[in-house]
Amino acid sequence: MLQKAYNWYSKESVKKAIIEVANNREVVSVYKDVTFGKRPDMLQYPADILQAVSEGTIAFHGSIEQWSNPMKLEVGMAKEQLDNIRTGWSVFFDPDVKDFEIAKIVTKTVVEALKDYGVRNYSLKFSGGKGFHIGIPFEALPETINYQPMQKLYPDLQEKITIFIKWYMKDMLKDELIALDSPENLAGRIGKTLNEIIKDDEIDPFKIVNMDIFKSRHLFRLPYSLHESSLLVSLPMKPEDIDKFEKEQALPEKVKVEEKFLIPKAKGDAQFLVVEALDWASKHMIEERGELLKIRQFKRVKLIPEMYFPPCIKRILEGMADGKKRSLFILINFLRNMGWDAENIEKRIFEWNEKNYPPLRANYLRSQLRWHFRQADRILAPPNCENENFYKSMDVYDLCSELHTQGIKNPISYPIRKIAKVDKLKLKKK
Template sequence: MYKFQILKYYSQPFVQSKISEFSKGREVVGRLEDDRYARRPDVILYPKDVPEKVKQGAVSFHCSVERWHNPMQLSSEMRESEMRELRSGWDFIIDIDAKAKLEHAKMAAQTVISFLKEFGINPTAKFSGRRGFHIGISGEAFPKKIDFSEISGMYPEAPRAMAGFIREKISDRLMDLLVKIEGGVAALMKTAEAKTLSPYEFIDIEKEWGNRHLFRMPYSLHEKTWLASVPLSEKQLKTFEPAQAKPENIKKFDSAFLKNKLEEASELLMQALEWQSKQVQPALVQKNDKKHSEIKNEIPEQFFPPCVKNILAGIGDGRKRSVFTLSAFLKYMNWTPEHIEKRVEEWNGKNPSPISNATIRSQLKWHLRQNRKIFPANCDSDLFYKSIGVCKPDNTCHGLKNPINYAFRAYRRQFRIGEVKKLHSPITPMIKKDRKVLRRVGKKKEENNNVKSKKS
């Protein structure tokens, strides 16, 4: 887009009035064409300030989620206490980005809106300008105080709690819809370089906020697509396509953004804070990946978790999903492609309504040719375990996040106490070898002790 076209766009009275009105009480920063931000802090006080900033090099405008008594007093050297005194409030922006398809982000935005409505909230939405959407709840929707503490002083902890709460509560809904959109798990996995089977491998819902956090202003252009960040009604969101956000179409989008009734989001905030207080950060499965990689042998079925054993016994529902679960799980168990294929075909024969061999082979073929190992869904997945009736936890399951952790824990425990029976698998020679080493070490220690006693 040429500079004169950018200036022409921001010189429109409609755009100027919308941006200047939204700027009240906020830090506003222009973004330059080379992707740098202009000098901070800065503000927009009047409509005519908008084209003036463009003449100085701004091509897009970003503003703070926080509201300030005087934004120009902000400084990078301010203490947290000083910033808290200057902050008059904050808005809650849920930033949703698609990692592969805008359709995924649109679905996620609609899911978030539906979830918020369950709390009696009427959220507002806008297109981000590129590959996602912003769902907004204004600061007026929250109570002014909680437990005698000013809500303005609960930033960024409160929005972080709400983001985490929302992400957890809609996770299964998102996964179901993603699988439905793509027509299956294998097709979904092809859309992104996913490491785990989580909706947040395909959709990013921001969960981290810091002081002076910025987001793209309504009606600002996006410096990479030159599309406008237009507010959307719920009806417009359902049928929205990026081409509709071209600069010449902006007057078609005149919905309010960040307009809510007083304290209508109080219940959401209270439940999110209660949820946050109960959270214990679990160790990520990925952190154990190095430990898991130390075992090179095939892990036999006797060490598998109840959910996988129940799947292997034959199931009526969730067969296609379980092909993914089995192929991902068995690959982590160091099974060969031939062994995996044979076992999955045996399992399919036990099912009341077997899947076609062509479907199984196509899914296995895709999965087994991946250079990376992909985690099966975590244990708390309703879609992959609970809804199909295979989640029957035992004592070993306690505290584990993923089925592969169960197998590695059970395998190590048995090996450590020397109770691994002679199995028709590659682990037997390894056990024998390790026992010989231990016997040699013990014999050497005994000889050394004898020598010491003779010397004394």
């Protein structure tokens, strides 16, 4: 085993690929008896890899987080102390399931969910064991959220993104699993009884698949590391290769170092995902609580027609070439706040989508509508007008420049004020 590991890690391409990802991460050795080496530890140079292997290391696990100096890490550090030395972190998904075909389906569903939110800068690799890892590099995240530097938002934001993606993909994953096999056979594949995967008279995909919430200093197997038990390579790969991938392709003698993992290709393309995850996790609807009260009282009376909508919303309803998914998020929440019911919203959204170039996938529209309508106990507001990630970057902000001078902070405020003005004029005429 040790000789096989030494032969693998002696390859220059392997050492280079591991060091590239290990940079500024805590890296811990794992031995053949699956025990872990001392913490903290790190890899700085290619020679460090062979030195560790000569001391019995089979696998290398690295931290999701990146640090100014990993060797300053200590057990029991307070969050503030960790925040002060954390320089970045990767969004990471590690679906855990015993069946390899199910693992492929889950991985593809996570990837589709990320793509639905505009994320292209993601990485994928075979774990070397039972499944796959999906990661988004730190550079794909926005630099700040609510004036807080992104590096200080771990693990809270990682948790929100994970829970949001699970919620978003739940129905899609359930449909894919049912298409793969019967509920009885799905349970058998993972060593459970049928009752153990059923909730509310239907299968619960997350009783079949586990997707953990990670805390600080969580480790993952580095790309091109061997797996400490199987001795297969933790192999980066392209998403389109998942279906045809077989574990034998990760045998060290068959692997070529080609694909990369968690190496940034572009900046900021996970921004929309972050914004949506935070909006989803939010427990309050809008900042303008006084306006919210008016909306709730008004929408019990009647639906607000489009003639009262602000210019930015009217422009979006004409169809979009860019920013369609952000537009969908805006429109659904705006229309719900305007007193529109589910049937009218769905009809209007599909009419709007026909004007988009190109249109969004119908399945994507339905999944978004379904998710929002399930939030019967609370209605999210559309993002505020000043939100850099929405109206301004979508080139519709300036259409409402006159309204901003009047103190309008959210699109839902405009129809209410306009209707109030009309009602006031009617009273005067009487």
